[in-house]
Amino acid sequence: MKKLHFSVCVAMCFGVAASTAFAQSRAYATNEGSGSVSVIDTNTDTVISTIDTGGKPRGLALCKGSDKLFVSEQNSAQLWMIDPVKGEIEQRVQLGESPEALYCSPDGKWLGVANEGTNSISFIEVKSMKLKFSIPVHGKNPEHGVFREADQVDVLDLRKRRQIGSVKVGERPRGIAFTPDSKRAFVAVESGSMLVAIDVTKREVIGKQAVGKRTAGVIVSPDGAYVFASNGGDANVSMVDAKTFELIENIAIGQRPWNMGFSADGSKLYVAAGRSGAISVIDLASRKMVSEIPVGKLPWGVVAH
16 A cells, blocks of 8 residues: 555546456447447457446546446446446446546545545545545545546545545646656646646646646656647647657647547557547557547547557
């Protein structure tokens, strides 16, 4: 539990863990406008099936050691465990009001879900699919564990099960991502249209970088070398050097980009482009969008394995 001490600056500093139980390369996208999950073959970058869930699916995750897909549904305030092969919701767990992003612990044993409406983070044991405890936070409307109507990132201690601090980053922080060694966190600050770097141990801001308009999503490359931030107002994704914190390039993609996921080999970045109703695919070698995959209405997020 050492690495989880500063958890939930966004959904517990867990990050999305890929499952090795899947035999094929797949990506999954939640479509909040059409109440569905699109299943994508990442070899051909085409939709091969659609799971009709109803409601408003948003956050999603794949956990180590599990062959299930976990999805948060906003309207019913539930966590769903979905069998992606059968295309069925197998279990439901009641959460706090308006759940958003969810993340798996590195060992795949826990899921953390940010509840906007109740200003809390729920912790679910994956094996039993039971809600074990929730931690209230001082900031408003946690989405990825950051706070849309605040200017801070809150830090939780999982052992003590309470908030132990906060870091001011700028107005309306949204997505957050961590380097593989968990020493740095990167926060997308929407109103400031910038990316903020945090020293996790010191709990202080160590850098700010202007990227694009209305920065919302953020993800770190598997090798920790680059940070990618989605800019909803500019319809692009910023590529930033994680070490120097310099902006390398802005890559044009679909409209209102939000949350992102890497392909299993790290060669492609999948971006949910809400207003385009598509998943934009970026080839990282050429730093260009190479295709758009039509999915459902208002795709919110995407995860691949």
